[in-house]
């Protein structure tokens with residue numbers, strides 16, 4: 001079913017059946033979540049933004065016990081302190097890397113020389129042009145409605161994706177606001193050949209975060225995220241809590257007030273740190289297993305494309 005449906009440059013480069021990528025997320029994008037995504041035929045990603053490279057090495061080893069399907073690794077450049085991060089990733093034997101939060105000039109050639117496929121995450125057209133100049137294989141085009149660390153000048157997926165597509169021909173994975181088959185089909189209509197899901201994956205059954213965070217996503221309305229730190233970099237999009245509300249209009253760089261991530265992520269204290277999440281939290285109303293999320297997204301994508309091709313009404 002899916003192999004022929006989705007045969008495109010992203011499935012070919014990543015070696016997956018379904019061009020859905022689970023977002024890299026510090027402490028969250030580890031083997032429990034990523035293996036469920038890869039087993040479902042999509043692409044799991046292991047993070048390095050936690051900086052815990054010894055743990056990450058073990059997580060990658062576990063991936064190989066849990067699935068024989070492909071997966072990738074992310075280098076979130078602003079958060080990784082190890083100067084040998086590219087060599088670390090190459091040594092792990094993965095084929096696919098996304099680089100983000102930094103210059104595409106830094107790691108692209110060393111990763112590509114080692115035979116890896118490199119996609120760079122871009123929040124603007126100018127960043128996309130730079131990444132293509134640096135020789136990346138593809139782009140993750142990330143709209144400002146998405147969760148996590150962001151450009152201080154956010155541009156929505158609906159504007160950014162067709163703009164980038166109109167100026168270049170490399171394969172694009174769309175990120176920011178993607179949650180189901182309708183949004184995946186919309187992203188494909190705007191020029192993507194793959195999609196990345198962040199907030200949806202935080203809320204998945206196999207996500208390791210505390211149920212309180214998943215429930216907060218389920219309970220959130222589309223208006224329940226805040227965009228913080230726009231006078232500094234990185235800006236960030238997170239759930240509205242007392243902590244983030246207090247930080248919303250701060251003049252100083254609130255990155256230093258991120259808080260105790262472990263107490264939030266695994267202890268479930270929603271005020272202990274900043275709960276990074278996208279606006280799409282407002283469209284998530286259930287904690288669901290990864291396999292169901294992927295299967296429903298594919299089925300809904302196919303139904304949407306068929307409906308549009310026959311001029312159908314919603």
Ligand SMILES: Cc1cc2nc3c(=O)[nH]c(=O)nc-3n(C[C@H](O)[C@H](O)[C@H](O)COP(=O)(O)O)c2cc1C
Pocket residue numbers: 023024025026028047049074076099100101121142145146147148149175176177178196197198199200202275276277278279280
């Ligand atoms: C909790 C969380 C942590 C994230 N951490 C990273 C990261 O380490 N590296 C990265 O490239 N993107 C990171 N992101 C951004 C995601 O990769 C993704 O592009 C974004 O969540 C997509 O938007 P969505 O939340 O609407 O799906 C993070 C997002 C969230 C929600």
